[in-house]
Amino acid sequence: MTERLLRSVIEPRNPKLNVSRNANLPHSPGIRVGSYIFLSGMGPVDPVTGGRNLGPIAEQVRQTLRNIAHMLESAGSGLDRIVKMIVVLADATDYDEMNRVWREFFPIDPPTRTACALQLSNGNGVEIECIALAGESPS
Amino acid sequence: MLEVIPAPVPGLDLHREYGHHQSPAIRAGGLIFCSGMVAINPETGEREHGTVTSEARRIFENLNLLLESAHSSLDRIVQVHAMIYHRIEYDVLNRVYRQYVPNTPPARTVMSVQIEAGFKVMLEVIAAAETRQAAAMTHARQVIDRCSSDADGSRHSDLPLSPAIRAGDFVFLSGMAAIDPATGEPAGATVAAETRQILTNMGELLKAAGSSLAKVVKVNVLIYSMLEYENMNSVYREFFPVDPPARTVCGAGLIGSHKVEIECIALA
Numbered sequence: 001m002t003e004r005l006l007r008s009v010i011e012p013r014n015p016k017l018n019v020s021r022n023a024n025l026p027h028s029p030g031i032r033v034g035s036y037i038f039l040s041g042m043g044p045v046d047p048v049t050g051g052r053n054l055g056p057i058a059e060q061v062r063q064t065l066r067n068i069a070h071m072l073e074s075a076g077s078g079l080d081r082i083v084k085m086i087v088v089l090a091d092a093t094d095y096d097e098m099n100r101v102w103r104e105f106f107p108i109d110p111p112t113r114t115a116c117a118l119q120l121s122n123g124n125g126v127e128i129e130c131i132a133l134a135g136e137s138p139s
Numbered sequence: 140m141l142e143v144i145p146a147p148v149p150g151l152d153l154h155r156e157y158g159h160h161q162s163p164a165i166r167a168g169g170l171i172f173c174s175g176m177v178a179i180n181p182e183t184g185e186r187e188h189g190t191v192t193s194e195a196r197r198i199f200e201n202l203n204l205l206l207e208s209a210h211s212s213l214d215r216i217v218q219v220h221a222m223i224y225h226r227i228e229y230d231v232l233n234r235v236y237r238q239y240v241p242n243t244p245p246a247r248t249v250m251s252v253q254i255e256a257g258f259k260v261m262l263e264v265i266a267a268a269e270t271r272q273a274a275a276m277t278h279a280r281q282v283i284d285r286c287s288s289d290a291d292g293s294r295h296s297d298l299p300l301s302p303a304i305r306a307g308d309f310v311f312l313s314g315m316a317a318i319d320p321a322t323g324e325p326a327g328a329t330v331a332a333e334t335r336q337i338l339t340n341m342g343e344l345l346k347a348a349g350s351s352l353a354k355v356v357k358v359n360v361l362i363y364s365m366l367e368y369e370n371m372n373s374v375y376r377e378f379f380p381v382d383p384p385a386r387t388v389c390g391a392g393l394i395g396s397h398k399v400e401i402e403c404i405a406l407a
Contacts, residue, residue: 041248114314117392
């Protein structure tokens with residue numbers, strides 16, 4: 001028995017966070033296929049202005065994770081359904097500070113994660129992407 | 140079930156052409172995991188270095204061949220890691236990229252990394268297969284606990300991450316560095332030794348998650364310098380003797396003093 005596998009685009013409820021549409025970039029905010037949601041790499045975009053929130057790295061990580069939560073919740077999933085994350089830092093020395101914020105958002109059973117340091121643009125200190133299970137969050 | 144997608148044309152068999160220990164793509168759990176692709180002539184296997192635009196075109200054309208041979212297509216791509224040699228070419232990449240995914244483009248992360256052989260672009264892709272086995276297992280999200288009784292020292296970190304999570308049809312692993320399971324301390328001084336330690340630990344971790352190295356579908360290798368590619372590859376091939384997983388290798392800044400970091404997705 002096989003079923004046809006659907007592929008659909010995921011968009012944030014808050015249009016200010018739809019970076020690819022606002023800047024006419026060739027990616028979707030996220031794609032759902034089968035049981036999974038794949039989100040594009042996200043940065044510290046301010047949900048009110050749509051501009052960048054380039055404060056201290058802790059605030060950048062916090063803002064980015066809040067945006068990821070919004071994106072997942074817009075698709076009926078949530079932070080507690082993330083299975084895999086990739087964190088790109090512009091500066092490897094921000095690693096400890098990133099971890100500190102990470103614990104605020106994922107106090108128990110955190111997702112799997114790979115971190116590395118790469119060149120980022122627009123002054124972003126961090127960029128984060130994730131794979132999550134689709135479906136309602138239990139909480 | 141895990142199925143190797145063979146090279147649709149001879150030149151795209153990078154195992155034969157360049158000794159890369161990887162399958163062109165693996166189909167499993169309704170997804171198609173492709174190895175990182177660079178600009179290769181599909182008939183001759185020759186590397187076609189060019190501009191970001193010409194390399195990206197060649198890659199998309201090859202990707203089209205590969206995905207169609209697996210009954211998928213460019214418009215079924217789910218996620219892309221678009222790797223470029225320098226962030227300054229971001230706009231150049233976007234211009235050519237959008238021509239190949241004009242409608243509902245995939246989720247994407249653009250990364251500036253060191254790419255093999257001096258290429259300027261590499262695309263690493265996950266696509267949706269046409270159909271999915273209705274009888275496939277679907278696990279709820281289950282963390283493979285670092286505190287469980289069989290967890291060794293390599294999993295005892297105080298970092299806010301889980302070593303592995305089983306969810307849906309797959310097991311997802313965090314990026315692993317070379318840690319001695321007996322002491323919990325960094326192990327191995329060379330790329331070869333680190334690779335061996337990581338893949339040994341990875342085998343144990345997958346076993347604890349009810350999977351195994353033989354069920355790995357996709358591997359990402361981060362290495363501090365691509366000049367050490369062969370030192371990694373020579374050890375790597377011992378661990379995947381037949382039908383190796385799809386794989387992407389790139390040079391990137393690693394956290395800490397490690398030279399290699401490896402992550403993977405396996406069938407549950």
